Amino acid sequence: MVTIADVARDAGVSASTVSYVLSGKRSISADTRRRVESSIRRLGYHPHAGARALASSRTNVLALVVPLRTDIHVPVVMRFVTSVVTAAREYDHDVLLLTNDEGPDGLRRVAASAIADAILVMDVEAEEPRIPVLQSLLRPVVLIGVPDDPAELSCVDLDFHAAAARCVDHLADLGHEQVALIGPSPTVYERGTSFAGRFLRGFTGTAHERALHACAHSCAPSYEAVRECVDKVFADQPETTGLVVHNEAVLGTVLSELQRRGRRVPDDISVVAVCPEDMAVSFSVPLTTVAIPSNDVGRLAVEMVIRQLDGAAAPEVRLLSPRLNQGHSTAPRR
Amino acid sequence: MVTIADVARDAGVSASTVSYVLSGKRSISADTRRRVESSIRRLGYHPHAGARALASSRTNVLALVVPLRTDIHVPVVMRFVTSVVTAAREYDHDVLLLTNDEGPDGLRRVAASAIADAILVMDVEAEEPRIPVLQSLLRPVVLIGVPDDPAELSCVDLDFHAAAARCVDHLADLGHEQVALIGPSPTVYERGTSFAGRFLRGFTGTAHERALHACAHSCAPSYEAVRECVDKVFADQPETTGLVVHNEAVLGTVLSELQRRGRRVPDDISVVAVCPEDMAVSFSVPLTTVAIPSNDVGRLAVEMVIRQLDGAAAPEVRLLSPRLNQGHSTAPRR
DNA sequence: GAATGGAATCGAAGCGCTTCGACAGTCTCG
DNA sequence: CGAGACTGTCGAAGCGCTTCGATTCCATTC
Known part of the structure; x- marks a missing residue:
């Protein structure tokens, strides 16, 4: 293994100088910097992560707690995960993947053994039970969800x-x-998943304000459930001409079910979907959507946590404004 | 932070004794072990991962390289990921998530800076370009894919x-x-993804042996592509009564497309799907499947890599035998 | 009863890095 | 021209752990 001492010897400087070249925490003459950098390249030096962590109490690793559930749409989860990983790398951090099945002890372990500097948590519930543990960790935490x-x-x-x-x-x-x-x-509602309730309240509240007739139904991700759910909608309100689908998993099934019943989109019924942007275009009718900005959210989560690590920011709650993308699935009522 | 010295003092032994209690590498009297363990618990001691890595050259971290592509079915990828994480934890390891967008340098960095002890690679191509780098890493590697x-x-x-x-x-x-x-x-075939070609050759080869008429079509994950693809199947072979679907993403669409055309499953056409077991039951007709055993594969990958780390095993190629689960989507030809 | 060996424990070295204080040399300015 | 400030570099300490002798104590064995 190539160590900092090897680089120092090769460049004719001391190890601390090499360290300062790397960290930029003290000024270095242009000449020395060049020599050190070329030695680093030539020898293929990479600082030993453990040694670095030990000496600096910084691991440059972020822990990401992902849900294992399948009632929450997996591709959406994966989008968050990849955006977090990508953003983390831009800030020179790696991502450690955690699941919930170790429970609070897993979080304590990771924090106490200094495997990661900070923790990002997905799949947040309205009455989030992990909050006490997370607070006790004495490390920056960012919840993806409110x-x-x-x-x-x-x-x-x-x-x-x-x-x-x-x-x-x-x-x-x-x-x-x-x-x-x-x-x-x-199951998502029963668990009190934070985004589900917030959306539902926004839906009924606004419908009331706008004096619309409105009904809302949860829908499990199965063919039968969709069928039943669509049944219920038209049983409740036979004249329903506007449909909001906040459930990526059943989106395709809902559309083909409407088609099967001879309800044309958007001629007979307008459909707005809440889903990632790229998902909207994979249907026969490009959907009008309110996009779930997984990329922005993931990146922002990383930036917030990095700023906290640098001591440059206090905890805060950031809600991203929704953007509606007009597709061909909504039209004026005829 | 609670250190090993704190535990040692509390238990009235030396630090090395605590270390040996933890690692079990030397014999410890029952009494001492008890005292040390209770001190550990009382103080909430967790060994510092960096210090441990530095002293022992073992991080207890496995790096997992996941694909960012979306042409490969995301829920299937996620199943592998979670099974790897779960299995890794059982062997007291954590999982670091890597993507390919750093390229080979990312692998070198992780290996050289001793962030992880070993590397698991998903989404393997037939002519896998990462093999030279992976070999140069001097760390155990397991490819998920051949x-x-x-x-x-x-x-x-x-x-x-x-x-x-x-x-x-x-x-x-x-x-x-x-x-x-x-x-x-x-795109999956073009890229030369290893499993796709192997499956295709198995399909055509066996069809030939069994003297069947056979055709094969790739299919992009969009409504139109599915439609076209099904068109092609019946254009090529109007009497097609057996369909194998090796594409989780379009499975649902294919089924509803068959239905739309009045081909009943399994009365008019038998369908065998290749997909994770739990996915097979989420359709209106429970499918006959050859299961993709993500759990077994992920766990096996972890076990193989751990055994290599322990020096207890040489590299090997393990192919899991397929199992067919009889559902209600296949029936004798009428 | 001396020699042998095993069990249990300790102390010290060292893993590779960061960081602090010290210091030599160079500038700046009154 | 000397005090003070700044620049660039070095050496040494120390981060928390593992691991390798070394040591002590006891039980065997001939």
Whole structure:
């Protein structure tokens, strides 16, 4: 293994000088810097992560807690994960993958043994049970999702309340008077997943404000559940002409089910989906969507946590404003 | 921070004794062990990962290289990832998530800076370009997938050749004479993804042996592509009564497309899918499948790499035998 | 009863790095 | 021209752990 001492010898300087070249924490003459850098390259030197962590109490690793559930749409989760990894690398950090199945002890272990400098948590519930542990960790934490009481922890997420409002307003503006929401799986609501409740409240609240008839149904990700759910919508409100789908997993099934029933999109019924942008274009009708900005959220989470690590920022709650992308799945009511 | 010295003082022994209690590398009297363990618990001691790595040259971290592509089915990827994480934790290891976008340098960096002890690689191509780098790393590597020339690297995967054979045999045994394969996206084949080619060869080879008429088509994950693909199948072979779908992303769409055309499953056409077991039951007809054993593969990959780390095993190629689960989507030809 | 060997423990060295204080040399300015 | 400030570099300490003798104590064995 190539050590800092090898580089120092090769460049004719001391080890500390090499360290300062690398960290930039003290000024170095241009000539020395050049020599050291060329030695580093020539020898293929990479600082030993453990040694560095030991000496500096910084690992340059972020821990990311991902959900193992399957009722939450996996491709969406994966988008967050990759955006976090990508952003982390830009700030010279790596990402350690954690699941919840070790429970709070897993978090304590990672924090106490200094495997990671900070922790990012996905799949946040409204009454998030992990908050006490996370607070006790004495490390920066960013929640991807917003619990009812963030308790001094950083949070970042799409503003799902506003997103729902945006959907309803769009449909109302187009003249639709009976609207329906097909939401996430019942299990998602039961668990109190933070974004689900926020969206639902935004939906019903705005529908009420705009004086629309509205109904909302959760929907499990199965063929039968979708069928049943669509049944319920038209049973509740036969004249429903505006549909908001907040459930990526059943989106395709809902569309083909509408088709099967002879309801044309957007002629007979307008559909707004809440999903990642690139998902919207993979259907026969490019969908009008409120995008889930996984990339922005992931990147922002990383930036927030890095700034906290640098002591340059206090915890804060950031809600991203929703953007509606007009597709061909919504049209004025006829 | 609680250090080993704190524990030692608390238990009235030396630091090295605490270390030996933890590692079990020397014998310790029952009494001492008890005292040390209770001190550890009382003080909430967790060994500092960096210090440990420095002293022992072992990080207890496995790096996992995941694909960012979306033409490969994300939920399947995620299943592998979670099974790797879960298995790794059982062997007291954590998982560092790597993507390919740093290229070979990323691998070198992780290996040279001793961030991880070993590397697991997903999304392996037939002519895997990363093999030279991986070999130069001087660390255990396990490929999840089998390249044409593994070159002394460990590999583990489902035996896709045998899996295809199993599908075709099943259909042939049921009396079907014209069979078709709907395979992964064209981009997957173009890239030379290892499992795609192996499956395709298994399909055509076995169909030939069993004297069946067979055709195979790749299929992009879009509504139009599925439609076109199904068109092609029945244009090529109007009497096709056996269909193998090796493309999780379009499975649902293919089924509804068949339905749309009035081809009942399994009455008019038998369908065998290659997908994770739990995915098979989420359709209106529980599918006959050859399961992709993500859990077994992920766990096996971890076990192989751990055994190599312990010096207890040499690199090897492990192909898991396919298992066919009879569902309700296949029936004798009428 | 001296020699042998095993069990249990300790002390010290060392893993590769960062960081602090010291110092020599060079500038700047009154 | 000497005090003071700044620049660039070095040496040494120390981060928390593992591991290699060395040591002590006891039980065997002939």
